Amino acid sequence: xxxxxxxxxxxxxxxxxxxxxxxxxxxxxxxxxxxxxxxxxxxxxxxxxxxxxxxxxxxxxxxxxxxxxxxxxxxxxxxxxxxxxxxxxxxxxxxxxxxxxxxxxxxxxxxxxxxxxxxxxxxxxxxxxxxxxxxxxxxxxxxxxxxxxxxxxxxxxxxxxxxxxxxxxxxxxxxxxxxxxxxxxxxxxxxxxxxxxxxxxxxxxxxxxxx
Amino acid sequence: xxxxxxxxxxxxxxxxxxxxxxxxxxxxxxxxxxxxxxxxxxxxxxxxxxxxxxxxxxxxxxxxxxxxxxxxxxxxxxxxxxxxxxxxxxxxxxxxxxxxxxxxxxxxxxxxxxxxxxxxxxxxxxxxxxxxxxxxxxxxxxxxxxxxxxxxxxxxxxxxxxxxxxxxxxxxxxxxxxxxxxxxxxxxxxxxxxxxxxxxxxxxxxxxxxx
DNA sequence: ATTTGCATGTCGACT
DNA sequence: AGTCGACGTGCAAAT
Numbered sequence: 351x352x353x354x355x356x357x358x359x360x361x362x363x364x365x366x367x368x369x370x371x372x373x374x375x376x377x378x379x380x381x382x383x384x385x386x387x388x389x390x391x392x393x394x395x396x397x398x399x400x401x402x403x404x405x406x407x408x409x410x411x412x413x414x415x416x417x418x419x420x421x422x423x424x425x426x427x428x429x430x431x432x433x434x435x436x437x438x439x440x441x442x443x444x445x446x447x448x449x450x451x452x453x454x455x456x457x458x459x460x461x462x463x464x465x466x467x468x469x470x471x472x473x474x475x476x477x478x479x480x481x482x483x484x485x486x487x488x489x490x491x492x493x494x495x496x497x498x499x500x501x502x503x504x505x506x507x508x509x510x511x512x513x514x515x516x517x518x519x520x521x522x523x524x525x526x527x528x529x530x531x532x533x534x535x536x537x538x539x540x541x542x543x544x545x546x547x548x549x550x551x552x553x554x555x556x557x558x559x560x561x
Numbered sequence: 562x563x564x565x566x567x568x569x570x571x572x573x574x575x576x577x578x579x580x581x582x583x584x585x586x587x588x589x590x591x592x593x594x595x596x597x598x599x600x601x602x603x604x605x606x607x608x609x610x611x612x613x614x615x616x617x618x619x620x621x622x623x624x625x626x627x628x629x630x631x632x633x634x635x636x637x638x639x640x641x642x643x644x645x646x647x648x649x650x651x652x653x654x655x656x657x658x659x660x661x662x663x664x665x666x667x668x669x670x671x672x673x674x675x676x677x678x679x680x681x682x683x684x685x686x687x688x689x690x691x692x693x694x695x696x697x698x699x700x701x702x703x704x705x706x707x708x709x710x711x712x713x714x715x716x717x718x719x720x721x722x723x724x725x726x727x728x729x730x731x732x733x734x735x736x737x738x739x740x741x742x743x744x745x746x747x748x749x750x751x752x753x754x755x756x757x758x759x760x761x762x763x764x765x766x767x768x769x770x771x772x
Numbered sequence: 773a774t775t776t777g778c779a780t781g782t783c784g785a786c787t
Numbered sequence: 788a789g790t791c792g793a794c795g796t797g798c799a800a801a802t
Contacts, residue, residue: 357607359570359593361651366659371717371780373662379655382570382595388608396568396654397599399615400797403659406610406782425780438647440572443607444590448577448614450795451584485792506582506795510695510776514725515792540775582795611782617797636795665778696776696801717780720791726777751790 352418352431354411357387357440363433364418366393366403370425376402380435383418385411387443391420391427403427452559454505458488460557461501461535465491468555469499469533482522488535490523497529501555508536508554513546520552563629563642565622568598568651574644575629577604577614581636587613594629594640596622598654602631602638614638663770665716669699671768672712672746676702679766680710680744693733699746701734708740712766719747719765724757731763 352360360383366376381402382394389409392401405420405427412419418429458478461468465476471493480490480500489501500523502516512534520532532552534543539554547554563571571594577587592613593605600620603612616631616638623630629640669689672679676687682704691701691711700712711734713727723745731743743763745754750765758765 359572359649361570361649361654368659368780372664374659374780376659377655377657379657380651380653381655382651384593384605386605386607386609390608390610392610394595394597395658396597396651396656397601397618398597398798399601399603399612399617400779400781401610402657404610404780404782407608436649436651438570438572438649440591440593440607440647442591443572444588444592445607446588446590446613447606448579448585448587448795452795453583454793511722514729518725542775579795585795609783611794611796615795615797659780661780663780716778718790722792753790 352413352434352437353439354385354413354418357443358385359383359438359440360385360434361436362431363435364393365430365432367428367430368403368425370422374403378430378432383429387445393427393429452505454488454503456559457503457505457535457557460560461489461503461555468535468557471497471499473499482519484518484522487519487523496527497531498523499531499533501533501535503557504534504536506537508534508539508543510540510542510546512536513543513550513552516552517550563624563645563648564650565596565624565629568654569596570594570649570651571596571645572647573642574646575604576641576643578639578641579614579636581633585614589641589643591646598656604638604640663716665699665714667770668714668716668746668768671771672700672714672766679746679768682708682710684710693730695729695733698730698734706740707738708742709734710742710744712744712746714768715745715747717748719745719750719754721751721753721757723747724754724761724763727763728761 365378368374385391388407390407392404395402409420409422416431420427476491479486488503491499535555576589579585596602599618603615606613620631620633627642631638685703687702690697699714702710746766
């Protein structure tokens with residue numbers, strides 16, 4: 351039998367039905383089911399990182415005969431277990447989170463500290479997290495002649511979506527009395543993003559992480 | 562010992578170091594490691610659906626003493642295993658995929674089939690997947706007076722990001738000789754999205770899935 | 773091989 | 788509880 355009160359990893363033959371934001375069926379087969387202490391559950395197939403089905407934290411798991419049922423506010427997963435192949439209960443499962451280095455902040459700091467290496471002009475101020483109607487921009491430098499240089503930094507390849515985000519900031523900052531120049535700063539950039547920038551009079555700043 | 566040639570689920574005490582798109586450390590603790598037949602590997606902590614660390618398909622796994630090393634083009638995960646608590650080899654792991662109903666396509670079809678219920682006017686044509694510079698739009702209806710009605714459909718709550726996407730399409734379709742009207746069609750919508758639509762002269766079409 | 777846009781995205785932060 | 792933006796987003800389809 352299965353003890354659903356403890357986190358477990360269960361390899362079994364089963365079929366899965368999901369109903370909620372969408373509706374889906376996973377045909378009968380051998381799958382790995384993981385139930386965690388936060389109430390989340392996921393059903394993994396033999397390929398891909400992503401689970402075939404899942405339910406987030408605070409879901410309620412229930413066992414009814416050979417049915418495993420996980421309920422959420424408006425979602426329900428029903429697992430029809432036909433054969434338990436292997437089950438392990440995972441005791442003292444760590445809940446530590448990963449510690450990430452090389453953040454966007456790091457790039458912003460580099461731009462801030464070496465502003466002159468990237469942008470020419472005589473600047474009054476350089477501000478981080480410059481507030482706009484659509485949220486703060488990473489960096490804004492204001493020239494003595496009131497030209498605003500707006501930088502959006504991305505920690506990896508810049509995309510068109512990043513450019514439209516930049517564009518929105520520019521629209522928010524543009525007024526009748528000041529000029530604006532937009533920059534996307536990132537280690538790499540997609541071709542379409544380059545086109546988009548050119549078309550809208552913006553520039554790409556190539557910037558790398560220090561090793 | 563661990564047989565890395567077969568898919569497995571391993572619960573062990575370990576520490577994980579990742580280097581690639583970012584750099585991260587996961588402190589020593591008990592984690593569940595899943596290695597799949599496609600070469601992917603993931604390290605799960607005791608909370609959340611998402612793995613703490615992972616490596617996609619076609620990664621190469623290597624065992625060196627108590628080190629599990631997964632390499633990719635430009636990424637590497639090193640798992641320092643200090644104690645194996647439980648290991649299961651997952652045979653005949655199904656690779657079936659889920660069968661999803663209630664898709665965006667379904668909404669587009671509904672709009673297409675009941676166009677008159679949503680938009681007034683005399684129309685020449687209604688096209689699905691109307692091609693633009695920025696990719697195909699879900700639906701475009703062209704009035705006899707050359708007004709283009711451009712619809713972007715979303716299967717759930719519409720966001721500002723969806724609106725900017727719509728805006729891009731509108732820009733691509735607008736010329737000196739035609740008028741355009743933009744619509745975001747979705748079951749729900751965020752307040753900010755509503756504001757954005759109003760500000761840019763677009764509309765929201767409320768549309769539900771049929772039961 | 774690269775790019776694009778979707779996703780039952782997930783998740784954290786903030787209102 | 789709802790909204791918003793970031794993510795090592797993952798992923799498949801199109802180019």
